[in-house]
Amino acid sequence: MAKFINIPEHSHFPLQNLPYGVFKPRGAQAPRVGVAIGESILDLAELAAAGCFQGSQVGSTQCFAEPSLNAFMSLGRVAWQEARGIIRSLLTGEESRLETDPDLRQRAIHPMSEAELLLPAQICDxxxxxxxxxxxxxxxxxxxxxxxxxxxxxxxxxxxxxxxxxxxxxxxxxxxxxxxxxxxxxxxxxxxxxxxxxxxxxxxxxxxxxxxxxxxxxxxxxxxxxxxxxxxxxxxxxxxxxxxxxxxxxxxxxxxxxxxxxxxxxxxxxxxxxxxxxxxxxxxxxxxxxxxxxxxxxxxxxxxxxxxxxxxxxxxxxxxxxxxxxxxxxxxxxxxxxxxxxxxxxxxxxxxxxxxxxxxxxxxxxxxxxxxxxxxxxxxxxxxxxxxxxxxxxxxxxxxxxxxxxxxxxxxxxxxxxxxxxxxxx
Missing domain, CATH: 3.90.850.10 (Fumarylacetoacetase-like, C-terminal domain)
Known part of the structure; x- marks a missing residue:
């Protein structure tokens, strides 16, 4: 079970999914990368800025603060698997940063209904x-x-x-x-x-x-x-x-x-x-x-x-x-x-x-x-x-x-x- 987030029974976005997208939270100017979980969006740019991906391949980049998924896509399968593991741990693990830091939790979890969903990638071809x-x-x-x-x-x-x-x-x-x-x-x-x-x-x-x-x-x-x-x-x-x-x-x-x-x-x-x-x-x-x-x-x-x-x-x-x-x-x-x-x-x-x-x-x-x-x-x-x-x-x-x-x-x-x-x- 994910902590802090209600996942409806027939949701398309349970923990087993964790799809990526690009969105603008309400009141924000810059698009950023997020993950859909239940009826919420987990803001990966906020988590990265807080150091949650430190020590990983993703942590050495600014890919989640980009207005597209292209930079993250380019990193390859090992980096994708590493990031997915960290995201799951943040949502489910004991003593994760999302559990111990309520301010980060408030900044990083957005109602999907209040966000603008954007084209997920810059499509060249x-x-x-x-x-x-x-x-x-x-x-x-x-x-x-x-x-x-x-x-x-x-x-x-x-x-x-x-x-x-x-x-x-x-x-x-x-x-x-x-x-x-x-x-x-x-x-x-x-x-x-x-x-x-x-x-x-x-x-x-x-x-x-x-x-x-x-x-x-x-x-x-x-x-x-x-x-x-x-x-x-x-x-x-x-x-x-x-x-x-x-x-x-x-x-x-x-x-x-x-x-x-x-x-x-x-x-x-x-x-x-x-x-x-x-x-x-x-x-x-x-x-x-x-x-x-x-x-x-x-x-x-x-x-x-x-x-x-x-x-x-x-x-x-x-x-x-x-x-x-x-x-x-x-x-x-x-x-x-x-x-x-x-x-x-x-x-x-x-x-x-x-x-x-x-x-x-x-x-x-x-x-x-x-x-x-x-x-x-x-x-x-x-x-x-x-x-x-x-x-x-x-x-x-x-x-x-x-x-x-x-x-x-x-x-x-x-x-x-x-x-x-x-x-x-x-």
């Missing part, structure tokens, strides 16, 4: 993969055929694209409906410029890179997890009509670059390790640089809820699990670097849409509506084939332990109307 075989097959069947759903390369190589890091935003940030070109209407040869009429969400998880690698020096797959700091929920908002017109021959551009939402708390790899489980078998066998002696992923339960603006409550429209991914995070990181690409602390690598094997476990409205052929029924009687202005989409996820959850909190965003151009841009 962002890559989105396409790791769910169920999702890839569903989308391929919509645009090609069920017999030709997967492209020739999909079972051999982790497919991905480089996204736009500048438009990655923290949960709660409104999402303005994007405008752009869509395919010519029937009978016309010219495309149309308009607000997207097919706005969608994509349920994903993403991980932050810790220590990077040198340019030209790949990370072997057996060392991949030494470079992974932790995970967040992610919504890769997608404008399907813009995407359909622009994706040939180079893939997503404006259809994806307007907003990508992530949750504020980064769940460290150490908190997820008790929930490792076998990954999906791969057939055909992959090339040697992608082979793992133990193919493992994480048993993370995921949900999507949608709430129209005038609805009294949200409707859960999907329940799935991260264990359904075909390409593991180890394979994603190893593949990303095999060309010699250098990753850096704070780089964000995402899973792609996570869908399961049945209709209730789909990770996008595109799949749920079968490309707009059927409607999704909500609790208040409304239906959806695409997202409307005022809709709020919330993602959540957790690992279920014996009597506790290791959770991610929520990743949400509300759709605002498109920007009103005085005239069509020329």
């Amino acid at each position: 962002y890559t989105d993969f396409y790791s769910s075989k169920y999702h890839a097959a569903n989308v391929g069947a919509l645009f090609r055929s069920r017999e030709n759903a997967l492209t020739e390369n999909w079972l051999h190589v982790p497919i991905g694209y480089h996204g736009r890091a500048s438009s990655v935003v923290v949960s709660g940030t409104p999402v303005v409906r994007p405008s752009g070109q869509v395919a010519p209407a029937p009978g016309s040869k010219a495309p149309t410029f308009q607000p997207s009429a097919m706005l969608d969400f994509e349920l994903e998880l993403a991980f932050f890179v810790g220590p990077g690698n040198e340019l030209g020096k790949p990370v072997p797959i057996e060392k991949a997890r030494d470079h992974i700091f932790g995970f967040v929920l992610m919504n890769d908002w997608s404008a399907r009509d813009l995407q359909r017109w622009e994706y040939v021959p180079l893939g997503p551009f404006l259809a994806k670059n307007f907003a990508t939402s992530i949750s504020p708390w980064v769940v460290p790899l150490e908190a997820l390790e008790p929930f490792l489980c076998p990954a999906q078998p791969q057939d055909p066998e992959v090339l040697p640089y992608l082979r793992q002696q133990r193919r493992e992923t994480y048993d993370i339960q995921l949900e999507v809820a949608l709430k129209p603006e005038r609805a009294a409550e949200a409707t859960t429209i999907s329940r799935t699990n991260f264990k359904h991914v075909y390409w593991t995070v180890d394979q994603q990181l190893a593949h990303h670097t095999v060309s010699g690409c250098n990753l850096r602390p704070g780089d964000l690598l995402a899973s792609g849409t996570i869908s399961g094997p049945d209709d209730g476990s789909l990770g996008s409205m595109l799949e749920m509506s079968e490309g707009g052929k059927k409607s999704v029924l909500l609790a208040d009687g409304e239906t959806r084939k695409r997202l409307h202005d005022g809709d709020e989409v919330s993602l959540t996820g957790y690992c279920q332990g014996p009597g506790y959850k290791v959770g991610f909190g929520s990743c949400s965003g509300k759709i605002l109307p498109a920007y009103a151009f005085a005239t069509e841009p020329s």
Whole structure:
């Protein structure tokens, strides 16, 4: 049990979790690093200033007083484990500084409800993969055929694209409906410029890179997890009509670059390790640089809820699990670097849409509506084939332990109307 802090029974943030984030306490000017515990935030900058990390790798830095997690991420696994041990001891140990110093306790523990939660890292680069075989097959069947759903390369190589890091935003940030070109209407040869009429969400998880690698020096797959700091929920908002017109021959551009939402708390790899489980078998066998002696992923339960603006409550429209991914995070990181690409602390690598094997476990409205052929029924009687202005989409996820959850909190965003151009841009 944690001392001094009440942890509700079904909290996503028990002692077994201790996720990191960046926040501003009420009345404070400077952001700093904290840990979520129950409904509170433990201020690591205050603890570091009081000497609580003295003698550790973290204690010789100012990383917890930074406005991002990048400096802490760069220190590596040994430093992360050391810091985690000290934090647990401060919360639970006999005669810890938090127990013996009430003034420090008051300065270092903040109600989460009174803090501003910020983007956890300075994201220099962002890559989105396409790791769910169920999702890839569903989308391929919509645009090609069920017999030709997967492209020739999909079972051999982790497919991905480089996204736009500048438009990655923290949960709660409104999402303005994007405008752009869509395919010519029937009978016309010219495309149309308009607000997207097919706005969608994509349920994903993403991980932050810790220590990077040198340019030209790949990370072997057996060392991949030494470079992974932790995970967040992610919504890769997608404008399907813009995407359909622009994706040939180079893939997503404006259809994806307007907003990508992530949750504020980064769940460290150490908190997820008790929930490792076998990954999906791969057939055909992959090339040697992608082979793992133990193919493992994480048993993370995921949900999507949608709430129209005038609805009294949200409707859960999907329940799935991260264990359904075909390409593991180890394979994603190893593949990303095999060309010699250098990753850096704070780089964000995402899973792609996570869908399961049945209709209730789909990770996008595109799949749920079968490309707009059927409607999704909500609790208040409304239906959806695409997202409307005022809709709020919330993602959540957790690992279920014996009597506790290791959770991610929520990743949400509300759709605002498109920007009103005085005239069509020329």
